[in-house]
Amino acid sequence: MNKEDKFKSGYISLIGKPNVGKSTLLNQLVDAKLAAITSKPQTTRTKITGIAHLEGGQIIILDTPGIHKAHSKLNKMMVQTALRTFSDVDLILFLIDGTEGFSEDDDYALALLEKISAPVFLIVNKIDRIPKPQLLELMGNSLTKRNFAEIIPISALKNDGVDVLEQTVLKYFSEGPQYFPDDMITDCPxxxxxxxxxxxxxxxxxxxxxxxxxxxxxxxxxxxxxxxxxxxxxxxxxxxxxxxxxxxxxxxxxxxxxxxxxxxxxxxxxxxxxxxxxxxxxxxxxxxxxxxxxxxxxxxxx
Ligand SMILES: Nc1nc2c(ncn2[C@@H]2O[C@H](COP(=O)(O)OP(=O)(O)OP(=O)(O)O)[C@@H](O)[C@H]2O)c(=O)[nH]1
Ligand SMILES: [Mg+2]
CATH class of the missing domain: 3.30.300.20 (K homology (KH) domain)
Structure with missing residues (x-):
């Protein structure tokens, strides 16, 4: 970091239907196991805050429960928790599972983002399991869904594309304070x-x-x-x-x-x-x- 470069910081929220890899990405961004991960949907039930310390900036990440059509009180609370992060963040990362493409459930979650003015990135996850031509077609078609500020393919599992994602997020942040000390990766007890x-x-x-x-x-x-x-x-x-x-x-x-x-x-x-x-x-x-x-x-x- 050059002396004249400004320190950048901001909040982002990881949003998407269950099981697309939001918590895997959170853990990768903070380089530690903060959130529970399973192959079953609806693993995350609450907001989990992680802090990524980068050269020249800090990204505060809110991992959220997967958005789904909820019936029980618990599930409704989970979805509300995810939606409430919208007003607290500078940027939203909308994750999809690239192996499935856009499903009805993704459309449902995306519709809830319609009125959000913060920039929304489309993160196509699980690219370790997608053939290149299929990925390119999916990325091309995704602009019909929303005018995403950026479309970034990653594999959260294999840590592929995550550094590009971090650098792109920083570009969208303005100058800001270091909200958390260097050694802190979460505020969860x-x-x-x-x-x-x-x-x-x-x-x-x-x-x-x-x-x-x-x-x-x-x-x-x-x-x-x-x-x-x-x-x-x-x-x-x-x-x-x-x-x-x-x-x-x-x-x-x-x-x-x-x-x-x-x-x-x-x-x-x-x-x-x-x-x-x-x-x-x-x-x-x-x-x-x-x-x-x-x-x-x-x-x-x-
Ligand atoms: N192949 C592959 N699997 C992945 C990737 N990222 C996540 N997974 C797997 O996808 C499953 C769900 O991952 P989670 O991180 O728990 O997904 P989530 O979006 O947080 O799910 P909820 O908390 O239920 O909303 C797990 O089995 C992960 O190992 C990836 O990049 N590639
Ligand atoms: Mg999760």
Whole structure:
């Protein structure tokens, strides 16, 4: 960075239908595992803030839940959370899964952006799985959908095109302050992040409605002695039968969830972790406003 170059900063929001790779991109931009990622749709339930520190600038990224036609209270809250970021950002990255092209669900999400005055980039993700001619055709056709400020093909998974994306975003920012210190990659509390990791493991290891009926709250992170953290997290499910499934025969599944989560938490904190998991039933929590609030699912969780 030359002395006369101005420091640039701004906020961007990652928007798109579920499963297009928004959280994968967030993690890639901040170069750390901040958000849970699974192959199942509707993994992200809240806004997750990440900070990318670049030469000459700072990008504050809001990862959001996938936009979809929502029915339950939880799902409606998720979609609202995504839409509410529109007014807080300088730029919107609208992601699609390039292997699928524009689907009806993408059109639905895009229609909600119609009145947004902030520039909208189209990010065609998953190009590691698209033949070049198909990608070029998709990029050409996409201008009939909206007059996107930029169209950028990337593979969030393989970190391909992400640097071009960062540089293009910076071009659109004006001079601005360094909002966050150099060593800060998120403003989400550790308790939130730990809960998300546990929830990710549940989502990956269970099927049918269980991933969508599970919520996790971390009640305590405490250093019991130097280099050892004791963490208490509670998994909430909606029915007694679901509790039996999550615990598993002879406690096998809960043990597996705990082991996988612990490994990741130890890597992040760089110390030994003793993770205690509890499973509780909160009848029909995904349909109850009070329960949703108790579980941290509000429009602004932090
Ligand atoms: N092949 C390929 N897969 C990708 C890429 N980016 C993401 N994925 C996969 O797509 C799936 C969904 O990724 P997420 O990052 O969780 O998607 P999301 O948009 O955050 O999904 P929601 O939180 O449910 O809205 C995961 O299995 C990722 O590994 C990519 O560039 N290439
Ligand atoms: Mg996500």
């Amino acid at each position: 550790d308790e939130f992040w730990v809960s998300e990791i546990v929830r990710e493991k549940i989502m990956k290891l269970t099927q049918l409605e269980i991933p969508y009926s599970s919520a996790v709250l971390t009640d305590r992170i405490k250093e019991s002695k130097p280099g050892v953290l004791v963490i208490d997290s509670t998994i909430y499910v909606e029915k007694r039968t679901q509790k039996m499934i999550v615990v598993g025969e002879k406690g096998r599944l809960i043990k597996q969830i705990g082991q996988l989560a612990r490994k990741e938490i130890e890597k992040r904190f760089g110390c030994s972790v003793y993770l205690k998991l509890f499973v509780k039933v909160k009848n029909g929590w995904s349909q109850s406003s009070i329960d949703l609030q108790e579980l941290g699912y509000t429009h602004d969780p932090h």
